[in-house]
Amino acid sequence: MIRIDLKRICSVAVIAMLATPALGEPVTIAVWMHEHPPRLALDEKLVAAFEQANPDINVDLTIFPNAQFEQRLQIGFASGDGPDLFNSGSFNIGQYRHSRLLAPVDLKTVGVDDLNELKAKFGIGIAGAEFDGVAYGLPTEVSNYACVANNALWRTAGLNPAKDAPATWEEMVEVARKLTRRDDGNVPVVRGFDFNWSDPIFMWLTFNAMVNQLGGTVIDEAALTADFDSVQVRTVMDFWSAWANDWALGGPQYTASRDAFLAGELATECTFGSWGRDQFKAAGIDYTFFPVPRWREGTVDTGFNAYAYYMMVNANAPPERQEAAWRFAAFYASQGEALFEEAGLFTTVPAVQELESYTSDGSNTIFTDELDKAVFSPRVPGFNELGDALARARDRIVINHEDASAALGELEAEASTILGRF
Template structure:
């Protein structure tokens, strides 16, 4: 009996290892591509249509297209990769994707399969610098689905309702933003019922870092050895956030519904939201009346009055990448599909408001003639790509903790900065 139990235990312990172990695959016969991407009400139908066309032209390829909420994508993809069950094609923001490149989890672009002669042809097709974040040791590991920066979407109707002229009174500086928000905001006692503007909480690498940079601070020093450079700049931004929150001027907080979600509804809840060009297509889809009303306006990312440098919101890329553990045949088919999808850059722009940073598109009169692209393009000139590294997620979390502690937990900006400095330094020292 004891023997039986021992054998049974050993089998039970070894079985999972056999079940979960998996090396790289070599496919034969029909090819199945698992394609995981985030939900986008405008882009997903478009891609399904291209996939159907691709499958018709390549009958040996079957594409399983799966969409997930964008906030969940990073966890889902990573968990799948950890179990060696990652999708063949996926996309994430570059801050999440970079770890896949440095850990050898994604395959370099197969230039020929993607429709290019070689890497030089790919580089020539895209706006200078846009592939830098996915280029390691001369190899390109992803092709951009979109290159996005955020500006401020403004609802003119709410401005007028608050007695403001949106064309003259829109906020140019962060100090203006506070003053304008104080004029627009409506409260029932302490509870806000209408906000002027609110930040995009949780995405601090994208908008908090440029605010600090406007004042001369930096996230990481140029030599990459020191974290959180320029105490005065960081202190001013943390104090600004403290004053913005419920324990200061009570102009907004992360505990209210996300500004960009309310903005589309145009139901008098919020006048301004920080978001990308893609939001215009979502408004057009979700609330065509508002889109057509002429009350939608886009303004540049504000600067501090005493800014020493003009810096706009960081831009980020979503790159399509291919799993290095997929078979060669699957990788080739995957790059062929990606090449086919991205060859429709004009339609991604038209139907989903997703600008792919090809020279052809960015320099086209059609792109320049699109409403609001002028503001986003001008801001992009003043911006740089967001911080990306293997530890981006940890850095994002440290910034989140610092902002939350001053806004919500009553921690002084000085103490929050000291904690942030120590943790961020430890993080970059560890890597």
């Protein structure tokens, strides 16, 4: 049953109402969000509570299926029929900002005096929407990854994640070997660990992060330049290639890592967030979280990249709708406790970490400790094209066994061409 503290929600809505007195006819704002089934009932209640406390604003909320959402946004913006307020990810924010579609956060309407106060109110999740000291969104979900062990599969191999979890990528090789079970043809039937080869987005969130750990940076956000042909990139690519070819511990030919973990065919997976708990429970998996490994000779203490979803305002909307949109955005993003307890979405609103439902699970500290060290994947225009190019280069090296130096050199040239369009 959905449990929502309407008294608390309405009190925040009243504060939003008092910030701007109601004048004239109500303003209607179009709000577009992607579908997240556990959140939908909460969305309806939040809209109702806000409208009740803010009779000068009508919220026209439209929910789109995930697979269609970004395309519908792009079509809407191109036709001039886009929303006043929309909820999109840090992956896309660089493109929207470059296209001048994003209005800076209206600090006065949100109820703060400066960026520091904004960060104090909404936490470090603001970082993914901040450029040159200006914030362009308010976080409604902030996520990062940890590794998760299937305790039963670890026990079968004589291992205990509480004491045997690898701290380095070099140790991960040895642990994965012990966890891997093979058939008579030496083919893994249970993999000890594998990377998430399934979608180019994971080349940013995981591969790029491993480059970051070595002190490398594949994209300079400010200069819009690429550096894919570096020692750090080559080191990570060689490791991924050896994982699939030399050590035969996994690869893109196998069931995708998340699906394999839930099916009991993978002992360790490292691209689940705290939101994965319900899926583990449904699959009957007894699990243990532990931090993402680092390189033994790494120079930066960071796990996999962070990502977030933000309420962002269309810079082309009329001023009165922009102001109303920021009022609703501030109200919605302030509901971190309800988002966590009712929809399973973590935000960095400070009150969330004081909830009993948060503090009662000790593994939550793994995610927050890692989040403090995490960086966001490069927020640049052409983000998806660049990810596709990186995944193609990976497959040329790992699957086709092409020369890595040549493939990475061509990747850098392709990336420079993509970035050169902006």
